[in-house]
Amino acid sequence: MTIQTSQPTSSASTHSAQAHQTVSPVVALGWLHTAKFLTTAPQLHFLPPLQVPEIAFVGRSNAGKSTCINTLTQQKQLAFASKKPGRTQHINLFSLGKQGVTDAVLADLPGYGYAAVPKADKIRWQQVMANYLVTRENLKAIVLMCDPRHGLTDLDEVLLDVVRPRVEEGLKFLVVLTKADKLTRAEQTKARSIMKLQAGGGEVRLFSATKRQGIDEVATLLWQWAHPALPAQAVTVPPETPEVTIE
Numbered sequence: 562m563t564i565q566t567s568q569p570t571s572s573a574s575t576h577s578a579q580a581h582q583t584v585s586p587v588v589a590l591g592w593l594h595t596a597k598f599l600t601t602a603p604q605l606h607f608l609p610p611l612q613v614p615e616i617a618f619v620g621r622s623n624a625g626k627s628t629c630i631n632t633l634t635q636q637k638q639l640a641f642a643s644k645k646p647g648r649t650q651h652i653n654l655f656s657l658g659k660q661g662v663t664d665a666v667l668a669d670l671p672g673y674g675y676a677a678v679p680k681a682d683k684i685r686w687q688q689v690m691a692n693y694l695v696t697r698e699n700l701k702a703i704v705l706m707c708d709p710r711h712g713l714t715d716l717d718e719v720l721l722d723v724v725r726p727r728v729e730e731g732l733k734f735l736v737v738l739t740k741a742d743k744l745t746r747a748e749q750t751k752a753r754s755i756m757k758l759q760a761g762g763g764e765v766r767l768f769s770a771t772k773r774q775g776i777d778e779v780a781t782l783l784w785q786w787a788h789p790a791l792p793a794q795a796v797t798v799p800p801e802t803p804e805v806t807i808e
């Protein structure tokens with residue numbers, strides 16, 4: 562007679578539960594609210610090399626990047642937001658993590674496309690940003706802020722081309738349609754569908770800092786990207802179920 566011993570909970574099944582774990586917006590926002598200023602750099606080589614996941618906010622000048630960071634982190638002046646385009650001129654890093662242990666970083670990048678910036682400065686900045694997006698090793702996700710009243714600009718398209726190879730290799734990508742409060746419900750739905758087609762498989766979310774729309778959704782997504790489930794190779798394969806033979 563062959564008796565199958567009772568199966569212990571295998572680590573493989575634990576892992577598959579983790580891979581689909583969801584997080585409540587309360588946890589995701591609690592994590593974002595721990596944000597602290599870390600450092601600022603005018604150029605890529607001044608940025609410290611980091612091991613933790615980095616999430617970069619990019620987009621045209623005045624799109625609402627700094628405001629979005631302040632809203633998600635619930636801090637009025639963490640990132641410099643301003644009516645005057647071109648307010649952010651450095652790469653600013655903010656650390657995140659409970660109990661003082663940094664487990665991710667947000668990066669606020671200067672916007673592009675502001676007409677009043679001298680051409681030489683524009684070109685210099687485009688090079689800094691392209692370099693950052695292509696070579697920053699711990700870059701885990703890009704959040705492209707886009708005002709749906711303008712849609713993707715030529716420079717947004719250039720950025721998409723620059724990051725496409727990394728997105729194909731697994732870099733996470735989210736288009737945040739900002740200032741959704743300026744659109745009617747129908748316009749919001751339409752803008753979202755159009756962007757979904759243009760985002761090349763990336764995520765799309767509507768967002769409004771003034772109406773506090775989309776905050777939970779964006780926070781949850783960023784938390785999940787910064788806290789991925791264990792990679793498959795970290796899972797120990799359970800021993801085969803032993804068989805006990807009784808003569």
Ligand SMILES: Nc1nc2c(ncn2[C@@H]2O[C@H](COP(=O)(O)OP(=O)(O)OP(=O)(O)O)[C@@H](O)[C@H]2O)c(=O)[nH]1
Pocket residue numbers: 620621622623624625626627628629641642643644645646647648649650670671672673706739740741742743768769770771772
């Ligand atoms: N109505 C509305 N206005 C917003 C929203 N988010 C940002 N703004 C306004 O848009 C302007 C630009 O916001 P910023 O956050 O400074 O934009 P930015 O993308 O960081 O700009 P740069 O630093 O120049 O690249 C400010 O006047 C904000 O108050 C929003 O959700 N709704």
Ligand SMILES: [Mg+2]
Pocket residue numbers: 626627628641642648649669670671672
């Ligand atoms: Mg800014």
